[in-house]
Structure formats: C-alpha cells, structure tokens
C-alpha cells in the first residue's frame with residue numbers, strides 16, 4: 001500500500017491546498033496521514049494571539065487549539081486519513097505580534113527551525129512515506145516557510161503544494177517547476193469541500209461563508225505539486 005504523508009503547517013492547510021488529491025489517493029486505497037506542526041495550546045493567550053481567537057468570534061475561555069484539533073480530526077475522517085498533531089506553537093505565540101509580522105521575515109529569536117527539523121525527521125522515519133508533501137509557502141506566512149525549510153533540511157524527497165487560499169490572492173504564479181498536475185474530478189471537489197468545511201472556526205475569516213468556499217472550490221480545475229528550484233551559487237533561484 002502506498003503511504004502519502006502531508007506535512008501541514010496549520011490545522012487546515014493540507015486540506016485547503018491539496019485536499020482533492022489526498023481524497024483521491026485515499027479513495028484509491030492509499031494510506032493517507034496528515035501531520036500538522038503548529039497545534040499546541042497556550043493556557044491563557046494574550047495580546048495578538050488572543051485577538052486571533054476573538055476575531056474568529058470565539059470567547060477568551062474557549063480552548064481554541066483543542067477546538068481546531070477536533071475540526072482537523074473531523075476533516076481527516078472525511079477521507080479516512082490519520083491526523084497527527086505536533087506540539088509546536090503558532091507564530092502569534094512566538095513573538096510575531098501583529099498580522100503583517102506573520103508575512104515578514106523570520107524573527108532572529110525564532111529558534112524553531114532546528115527542533116522542527118528534528119521532529120519532522122522522526123515522523124518521516126516512523127511513517128516511511130512513499131510520497132511526502134509539504135507547503136510551497138505561497139503568501140509567505142512565516143510558519144509555512146518554517147515547514148518548507150525544515151522539510152528541506154530533513155533531506156527527504158518531497159513535493160510542495162501551492163498554498164490555498166493564498167494562491168488565489170497571489171500576483172504571479174510560483175517559480176518552482178510543476179512536477180505533478182492533478183486534475184480534480186467532481187468527487188474530488190466534493191470531498192475537498194467536505195474536508196475544508198470541517199474547519200468551521202476558520203471559514204468566515206478565510207472565505208466569508210461556506211457558500212463562498214464552495215464557489216472557490218468549484219472554480220478549481222487542478223491541484224499542482226512543485227519541487228524546489230535549484231539555487232545558483234549566488235543564492236538566486238536558477
């Protein structure tokens with residue numbers, strides 16, 4: 001049996017970005033595992049981290065991450081995937097204190113790359129994926145870049161998905177070469193929608209409504225997986 005492992009930064013990214021492909025693989029009898037990196041709790045979030053919860057309409061006393069882990073288990077159940085949650089904290093808990101900071105440079109005091117690389121290496125050894133997937137980091141979210149860089153640092157072969165819905169707002173197509181074009185069937189779109197709709201707390205913020213989510217997914221023709229472009233000696237992508 002082929003084992004497909006998706007390394008998701010947040011609780012929703014894999015389903016949002018590559019849910020149709022994962023659904024199709026599961027339907028074809030493959031084993032599918034979604035490992036999500038940033039899922040840990042903070043007992044009493046404050047400041048921007050608390051604001052990220054309150055602006056989703058959730059009061060301060062709700063266990064926001066437990067709610068999202070439970071949404072993720074529901075999303076994985078749609079296609080019979082296994083959900084694994086790693087205990088790393090999202091950027092708002094690591095000193096990124098406003099929305100623009102989430103899409104700016106990595107903080108010099110953000111020491112997560114090394115432990116995340118070790119943790120992903122352990123998961124890859126244990127899960128032994130035949131196909132390993134992760135984020136391209138379209139949209140430049142610092143957490144998505146951390147996962148992309150950590151995956152690269154493990155040395156394991158992998159392909160990168162185009163982060164969605166960030167891709168919808170991107171000005172230009174990514175530079176990295178496309179390695180796999182997966183044409184979505186009606187059933188893929190339906191299962192992708194069911195998976196995405198399980199992340200109830202994120203839908204108003206990301207899409208406005210479930211109807212808008214459905215419309216956006218209906219417009220999708222394919223999901224693309226890319227590989228990292230080789231870097232030239234001057235560090236420029238070649």
Ligand SMILES: [Zn+2]
Pocket residue numbers: 009010013141144
């Ligand atoms: Zn994300």
